Amino acid sequence: MLWHIVKRELFEQVNSLRFALAMLLIVFLMLVNAVGHIDEYKTRQAEYGQQVSAYSARLEGNSNNLYKLVLNGPGELHKKPSPLSFCAHGSENNLPKFASGGRAGWGIGSVSGIWRLKYSGFPSIKAKDIFPVFLKIDWILIISNVLSFLALVFTFDAISGEVEHGTLRLTLSNSIARRTVLTGKFLSCLMSLGAVFMSGVLVNLLLLYLSGTLQLNAQEWSRIGGVFVVGLIYIAVFIALGFLISTLANNASTSLVILLLIWVIWVILVPSMLGTIMSGLNQPSIRRGPSPVYFSRSGLRERYIARGLEDAAPTRKRPPTPATLLWAEFLNEEAREGARLHRAYLNAQVNQIQIAREVNRISPTAIAQYAVESLAGTGFQRHLNFLKNAERYAEEFNDFLISADRADPDSLHVPFVREGMSDKPVSFESIPKFQDRVRLGDAFKGAMLDVTLLLLFFTVLFAAAHVSFQRKEI
């Protein structure tokens, strides 16, 4: 019986004007998306390749002296661009493309601070980059704004329209349970919208494939599959909402008007307004990034001066003099403190955005966006993961420096003071290289919470639609 209803409804949907319009709209937008992506991705990929080879060259240049590596660090660590940025651009243009592991920027006498990781590198904002003023057309925009709108247009008269025409009475006069009717209608809506979505996706992928931009491995295909599923769940949320309002309203027009107002507020206004409001209420607690001279502000230097730091310079004498050991201790502690302050400043900034994102989750649009961004490997969460990768690498790099120093018999083995360390070349091959990776586990784990929330939204709305349909007088 269920399939009977589904078939009947599906036939009606597919033959309607709105189905044709919806198809046209989605396919057009997907084409626009593909055309835009082809160019952008090639440029970005070439840029990334250049940056990585510059990084290698710099590392190789520094490898002729171990201490130079200690002083200059590994250089800029670049974020790997996601091949799936056409699913969600994730405002990558407004995020740093690298974390820089470079000089500390201070020196006392002959001693200089050792390298550390810094999180700056935000792209500068220039008027020439202002376009597009509005939004970028990516999958998530098409899903969250256009498909949700279409879901409402498809469902607003599902119940109220049939009530008006009296056809619902006819249907119910057969021996069918009401929930079967509703489920059948729901399934047919989901299938027809799914077909629209699917054709858009196929056109998009086909165009990308033909242009040669789409060279994905199995992992990335599974992520695209994830994005498609998130899209379907999101559409289902709005279909359920449409059924709920359609059941409650007395006629089709009222139902559409109410639905559209909910849509405007929930989909368009809430995600953009709440962010502004929350980030205004919750200012970062640290206003300035640490300056190169912070070691004097924190009192660290004074403490060491009291212990006689600046009375004697480090020397190459063997066994290491107390002055050499003290300098080494100071340098290590200063580097740790510096890294900590940079991290604290970053955390203060990240916090402000995190809270705004948490609050934004009252809108399914924001939830779907975050989920798709996690799957596509772009956006805020991905950036934080990248920074974690960079931090892990920083530790690895330091471990390497110590072990390379141990291997040199002429060294005093007092890292990281110049006089206490090896100044021999190290083999370039043995230096650990930074490789940014997106793990499939990370992507799905990041999307998990959001998908659960979306499912929750769907369950609540669908249950409410069922209950109100059961209790409706016809």
Place this chain on the structure above:
Amino acid sequence: MLWTLIQREILANLMTFRFPIAVIACVILGLTITAALTDNYERRLASYNEAFQTHQEKNFSAKTYSGLTLQLDRPPNPLSLFNQGLDKRAANSVRLHRDKVPSVWEDNYFSTGFDNPFRHLLTSIDIVTVFQILLSLLALVFAYDAIAGERENGTLHLILANPVGRGLIVLSKYLSAMICLMLPVLIGFLLALMLQLQSSVIDYSTVDFLRIGGILLTTIVYVSAFYLIGLLISCISRRTATSLISSMFIWVVLTFIYPNASLFMVNHFIETEEKIEQADREISQIMEGFQREKAKLKDPFAPPFLLKGRWGGGSISKDVVRVEAESELEIPTVKAYYQELEPQRLRAVAAAWLVRKQAYSETFVHRSTSARNALRLSPAGLYYLATAAYAGTDLAAMEAFFKAVRQYRQTILDYFYDKKAFSSRQWFASDKGAVRWDDLPRFSYQALKGLAADSSRASGELLRLLLLNLVLLIVAIVVFSRQEV
């Protein structure tokens, strides 16, 4: 007769549920977004004040003429609350130096300590965006059943049985709905304005109120345009359901899909990089030419040093604080060097600027003009462009700031020529007393003074919007008159 019809329509409109919903939506959304934006503006103003103070102290601290470097700040525009335009994107602080001509395309927007750079991840919207989406939707919701509904109910037959012209009926529908739509618009707008005036830092002048009046007027014309679109669709459609669905599709295309897609396309199809690279090559040739000329002259500050003494400064600014007595004789040679070099440098910089300006006008300016033209095809785009011009946050207003900066740069150069600064000892040395900058006029820029220019740009867009209204009204009347009921 018209009045009777209008009265009937107003009553009918006010009694529907959509009227209170419209009022509530306008008030709540208008107030929340204004509160958030006012807070944001206060922060930006605080940042600006801090930056201005710091720069004020540093700006005229140079002791020699050649050391003069200024940092000029663009204050945030309070009207960006209505339409933020480029206010948060175009450069807000410009470094002014004789070595480079500043341009709106190249200088940066600086996020200061009060600004979290991650904040750009959150989309920020303004009052005009909220109205643009919300009011167009409300207008269509008021319009979709205006004719189609009466036709369905059969009341249209009844009305036409009276001796009323069909044009009159359309007109009365239009006027009454506009009166009803005006209420939520005005309430929302005025409450938002009042909330802004509560803030201690927002202090609107008469000129600002004129601009706000312009924005309000544009809003009303915009609402009217969408109402007429809905009315036209309602005339054509047989059934209200069809009318509603077509209105909604047209709405989503006009306010959302078309502006986004067209800008996306403009951005994609207008190449900029190649021309800019070519210009860069030309500029580096010009600068190389200058460097060759410079190499012909003997730099007194390069080994073997002509002067014996102590000095600071960089490659193009010098500050000699002490000259050994035996070098005193060489001072005229140094003066002659700079008198020869500096005008050449300025000529090279001016030539480079001409090349850059040309390249910009072929790329970025061209792109933004195309984007403007593309946006003009949608009423939502026209609304955006007109309000940005009224608010003084569009590209031309930002350009005006840079024009003022460039003029000021010219003032400084003229001042140098007047003072014969290049051939003076104070060009490179402060040992005989630092330069006093008292008689150099200070930079002043009133962003909101250019009302005439801004409103003439805005009224162009407003006129287009009005024309659209007129055409839609006439078409609606004609279509309705020729239709069988």
